[in-house]
Each structure stands twice: as structure tokens, then as C-alpha cells.
Amino acid sequence: MGLLGILVGLAVLIFFAFRGSSILILAPVAGLMVAAFSAEPLLASWTQTFMPNAAQFLAQFFPLFLLGALFGKLMEDSGSVTSIARYMTQKLGPSRAVLAVVLAGAIVTYGGVSLFVAFFVLVPMAIELFRTAGVPRRLMPAAVALGTTTFTMSAMPGTPSINNAIPMPFFGTTPFAAPGLGIIASLIMLGFGMWWLKRKEMRARLTGEGFGAYVNDSVEKAADDPIVRERATTSQHFDPAEIDHSASAATDPPIFLAALPIIVVVIVNLFMSFAILPGMDVAFLAEPRWGGVTLSAVGGVWSVITALIAAIITAIAINFRSVPELRATMTAGANASVLPIVSVASLVGFGAIVAATPAFEDVRNWVLGIEGGPLVSLAVATNILAALTGSASGGLTIALDSLGSTYMQIAAEIGMDPALMHRVAVIGSGTLDSLPHNGAVVTLLSVCGVTHKEGYLDIVMTAIVGALIALVAVIVLGSLVGSF
Template sequence: MGLIGILVGLGLLIWLAFRGWSVLLLAPIAALVAALFSGEPLLAHWTQTFMGSAARFLGQFFPLFLLGALFGKLMEDSGAVSAIAGFMMQRLGERRAVLAVVLAGALVTYGGVSLFVAFFVLVPMAQAMFRSAGIPRRLMPATIVLGTSTFTMSALPGTPSIQNAIPMPFFGTTPFAAPGLGILASAIMLGFGLWWLRREENAARKASEGFGEGEPLSAKRVAEDEMLRERATTGREFDPAEIVHGRPAESPPPIFWAALPLAVVMIVNLSMSLVILPSLDVGFLAEPRWGGTSLSAVGGVWAVVTALACAIAMAVALNYRRLPAFRETMDAGANASVLPAVSVASLVGFGAVVAAMPAFGVVREWVLGIGGGPLASLAVSTNVLAALTGSASGGLTIALDALGSTYMARAANIGLDPALLHRVAVIGSGTLDSLPHNGAVVTLLAVCGATHRESYRDIVMVGIVGAMVALVAVIILGSTLGSF
């Protein structure tokens, strides 16, 4: 009965979340259903297990949600994202429209700009370029996914994405874990995705297929669509409802000013991770007042938080006079972080209750018994949970909460570098999370004015198949050569 309860609770969560119900309601209800079938104490699991796990997630990662959303909103309202995207597209031109959109998306998201901010800036520009170049509109979503939601989210070393931060407290790693393998995986994802998009573009030209019909959905319409909003908030770290709040600058800044905060994120992140933090005396962290922790458990998050804070300060210093409603922009950025953070924390709470059920032992033994060693097992668990929850960050945290210590112990027994576990876990969470019910996929299709029938096959190829190929390559090379 316990295993049936887990499946019923999970099914209820997936079905109602896809229909637009709030995860804030669904996650505790689904957790209580699982506990009820197991005959476990309901109130104790809600207030102690569910809320305890959700609170720990917020305690660890809410600063990243907050600063990431705030930085994205500042970059949007200052016109910096538009300036960077416009510069890339102007330099590459409509003959290389696909490459221009991919690289523009990659640059801003690797620099720390929130995904949904990138969507609303890139789509109008991509639409203009694709229409002028005669490239089918149906390829726009996949092109934007390749640039914003693949290698810059999960593989490129140092990316400030929340997904790259989540394994750090579990494995004692930094944002630059397994840099060589991360670069290789990024090259595979980018190369495979560009090959597929070029193939589809050439096929469309031979068939005399033009840009096509359809109009994108405005930011205002997305913000007002409650079903889209509820799906989106578990998909990524920015609440689309806040995209229309604040006021944008009248004109974009010079390209150097626009790109400088992105460079600050990268430089400070690297310096903190590899130079500054390792040189500090942080023995005080072992004291009970600081939670009895260590630098390896908090250093990665500290590095990303410091990088984003410095970038925010730079963005404000450069653009303060250009922001027509500075307070409103800051408020919107801060508010945009809350619902996604609490929604993902609720998914994590649900996972904690499921992991506490006696019947979960069957699931644990099945996952750990997968052939291929801990890397293959970790890849499968993160893939499956990200797919079921429709959230890379939620699925990744659930997997590591339940099995992270076990994977660390197994890695220690065979001499496996925790950095390799980190990179496999993050790439694994960014593959099957792009199933049709994923909030980011649904929102992007709506913003592009496309449907699943028109565009989802191409999203699968660039967002799932390419990432799977990269994941397999990392597992094989990591198993034979170790982490590098």
C-alpha cells in the first residue's frame, strides 16, 4: 500500500500541476496522500518532514533566487539584455540568424540573466530576423531553448544557474566542477543543436516553407494567464507576472556598459571559487552558531551569491540615471523570486515525505541497483525526477536529498571525484525536464505564438537528445578517465 500511495500522490501532483493548479497547494496534499496510504502520522509529516525540508531548501538557495531574479530585472529594464541581443544579431546578420539567436541567449543566461527575462527579449528580435531571413517561425522555440536552456544551464563551468548550485552543498563542490567535461558536454550540446537546426532550416528552404503565420504572446498576456504562470514558476526562477512591472529605459545602453555586469558575474564567480574563498580562514563555521558546517558545504553558494551581488551593484551604478522607475524595478525583481523559490521548495518537501515512507526503500534499491555504477544511477534518478516534476531544480534536489549521501559514500569507496557526481547530476536534471508539461517549454511556446505540434519535435532534438548524448559522453569519459 505504501508504494501505491507514493504513485497516487505523484500522479495527483503531475496531473493537477499540468492543469494549472498551484504547486503550493498540490505538493503538501500529494505528500499527505502518500503518508496516508502508508499509515504514517499526517500532521507530523506536514509540519516536520515537509516543512523542514522545504525550509532547508529556502535557507540554502533563496539568496540565489532573489539575486538572480533581481539581476535579470535590472538588466531587462536598463535595456542591457536588448543591447546585447541586438548587438549579436546585428553583427552576425540574418544569414546566420539561428546562430545569432543561440549565441545571444547563451551570453545573457551564462552571465546570470533569468530565463524568462531572456525569453521576452529574444523572441521579438528572433521573430524579426527569422521573418527577414525566411526561416520558419516553428524553429524559434528550439533555437531559443538551445541558447538559454541547455549548456549554459547545466554544463558550462561556472554557470550561475540554480541547477548548477544545488549539488554544491551535497558534494562540497564549486560552480566550476569538472570543467573539462563540462566544456566537452557544452560543445556536444551546441554542436548537435546547431546541426539539427541547420538541417531543418535547409529542409524548409527546399520545401519553400516561409516564416509562416502566428503572432507571439505579449508579456502582459503571459503575466495575466494564471495557468501559464503556475506552470512557469516551477520551471525556472522568475515569476512571469513581474515581467510587466517596473519601466524600461527609453534607449539601450552602449554595448560595453550592457555587457560589463555579465563579465562581473563570470570574473567574481571564478575568483571567489578558486582564489578568495580557499584562502580564507573559516574555521568558525564549525561552531554550533553557524550550523556546524564547513566551507565545502557553503563555498559554492557564497561564490555565486557574491558574483550576482557585485553584478547588481555594477548594473545599478551604470544605469541608475537611465532607469525611469528604479524602486519599481527593484521591487519587481525581488517579488519575481518569491513564488518560484517557494514552489520549488514545496516540491522538495513533497520529495522528503516520499523518501521518508517505508516503501521508498524499494525505489531506493531499484535506483541504486542500476548497472553502470553510481554515475549511471545518479543520471537516471535525476532524469526521472526532473521529468516527473517538470522541474530541473526540484527533481535534482529531491534526488540529492534522498540519495546524495549514498552516492558520496559509493564514490568515496571507488575513488570517484565528487566533481564528477556534480556535473553528471546537473546535466541529468536538464534533459527530461523539457517534457511537454515543463513550465518553461509551455511559456516559451506561448510567447513565440507556436504550438507543441509545430515546434516540440525540434525542442526535443536540441533540448533532450543533444543533452542525452552529452550526458552519455560525460559518464563514459568520467568512468574511464576520471574528472577533468
């Protein structure tokens, strides 16, 4: 009965979330259904299992959600994202419209800008660029997804994405875990995705398809769609409802000033991870009032926090005169972080109830017993949970909350570098999360004015198939030569 309860709880969560119901209600309801099937005490499951685990996720990662949303909103309202995207499109031109959109998205998201901010800024430009170049509108979601939701989210070493941060407290790693493998995975994702998109573009040109019908209000409609909002807030650290709650600068900054905060994110993150934190005296962390932890448990998060703070200060210093409502911008950014983190924390609470049931031991044994070794079983676990929850961050946290300590023990026993597990877990969470019910997929298609029927297959190829190929490559290389 316990295993049946887990399946029923997941089915309820997936079905009603796909129909637009709030995850804040669904997660505890589905969790209590799981507890009921296992004859667990319901109120205790909610207050003593669900809430402490949700609260722990909030305590660990709220600074990253808050700072990420603030930075994204500042970069949007200052016109910096627009300036970077326009520079890329002007340099590459209509003849390379697809590449321009992919690279523009990659630059801003690798620099710490929320992918939802990137969606709402990049898509209007992509519409004009694709229209001028005669590239089918239906390819636009896949091009934006390739640049924003694949390698810069899960593979590129040092990326400040929340997905790259989640494994750090579990494995004691840094944002630059397994950098060589991450770069190889990134090249595979980018190369495969561009091959697919150029192939589809050439086929469309041969048939004379063209851009298609012009829809100019898709961005505005998506920002106001409550169903888009519900699904989007489990996928990334920005609430789309806050997009229009502040005014933008009248003119965009020059490209160097626009890109400077992004450069600051990368440089500060690098120095914090490899130079500053390793040289600090942090013996005080062993004291009970600081949690009795080691630097490896918090250093990675500290690096990303410091990098985002430095970038926010840089963005304010550059743009405080040009952003018309700086206080409103900061408030909108802060507000935009709240619903996403509470939504993902609720998914984590649901996963904690599942993990606390006696039946989960069978699930755990099945996962650990998958042939191919710990890297394969870890990849399968993160893939499945990200797919079921429709959230890479939620699925990854549930997997590591339940199995992270076990995988660390396995790594110690066989001499495996935890950095390799970090990279496999993150890439694994960013593959099957892009199923049709995923919030980023729903939002992106809505913003582009493209239906699932028109554009989803290309998203599958660029965001799922390419990522799966990269994941296999990382597992094979990591198994043969270890982490590098």
C-alpha cells in the first residue's frame, strides 16, 4: 500500500499541477495522501516532516533566489539584457539569427540573469530577427531554450544557477565542480542543438515556409497568465508576475557597461572559490552556534552569494541614474523570488514525506541497484524526479535529500571525486525536466506565441536529447578517467 500511495501522490501532484493548480496547496495534500497510504500520522507528517525539510531548503537557498531575482530585475530594467542581446544580433545579423538568439541567451544566463527575465527580454528581439531572416517562428522557443535552459544551467563550470548550487552542500563542492567535463558537456549540448536547429531551418527554407503569422502581444499575454505563473514558479527563481511592476531605463547602456556586471559575477565567483575562501580561517564554523559545519558545506553557496552581491552593487553603481524607479525595481526583484522558492520548498517537503515512508526503502534499493554504477543510478534518480515534478531544482533537491548521504558514502568507499557526482546530478536534473508540463517550457511557448504542437518537438531535441547525449558522455568519461 505504501508504494501505491507514493504513485497516487505523484499522480495527483503531476495532474493538478499541469492543470494550473497551486503547488503550495498540491504539495502538502499529495504528501498527506502518501502518508495516509502508509498509515503514517498525518498531522505529524505535515508539521514534523514536510515543514522542517521545506524550511531547511529555504534556509539554505533563499539568499540565492533573492539575489538572483534582484540581479535579473536590475539587468532587465537597466536595459543591460536588451543591450547584450541587441549587440549579439547586430554582430551576427539575420543570416545567423538562430545562433544570435542562442548566444545572447547563453551570455545573460551564464552571468546570473534568471532565464524568465531572459525569456521576456530576448523573445521580442528574436521575433523581429527571425521575421527579418525568414526563419519559422516555431523554431524560436527551441533556440531560446538552447541558450538559456541547457548548458548554462547545468554544465558550464561556475554557472550561478540554482541547479548548480543545490549539490554543493551535499557533496562539499564548488560551482566549478568537474570543469573539464562540464565544458565538454556544454559543447555537446550546444553543438547538437545548433545542428538540429540549422537542419530544421534549411528544410523550412527549401519548402518556402517563412516566419509565419505575426503575433505581437504574446509576451504581454504570457506575463498576465495565472497558469503560466503557477507552472513557472516551480522552475526558476523569478515570478513572471513581477516583470511589469517597475519601469525600465529610457536608453540602454553601452555594451561594455551592460556586460560588466556579468563579468563581475564570473570573476568574483572564481576568486571566491579558489583563492579567497580556501585561505580564510573558518574554524569558528565548527561551533554549535554556526551549525557545526565545515567550509565545504557552505563555501560553494558563499561564493555564489558574494558574486551576485558584487554584481548587484556594480549594476546599481552603473545604472542608478538611468533606472527611473530603482526602489520599485529592487522591490519587484525581491517579490519575484518569494513564490518560486516557497513553491520549490513545498516540492522538497513532499519529497521528504515520500522518503520517510517505509515503502521508500524499496525505491531506494531499486535506484541503488541499477546496473552501471553509482553515476548511472544517480543520473536515473535525478532524471526521474525532475521529470515527475516538472522542476529541475525540485527534483534534484528531493533526490539529494533522500540519497545524497548514501552517494557520498559510496564515493568515499570507491575513491570517487564528489565533484563528478555533482556534475552528473546537475546535468541529470536538466534533461527530462523539460517535459510538456515543465514551467519553463509552458512559459517559453506562451511568450513566443507558439503551441506545444508547433514547437515542442524542437525543444525536446535541443533541451532533452542533446542534454541526454552530454550526460552519457560525462558518465562514460568520468567512469574511465575520473573527474577533471
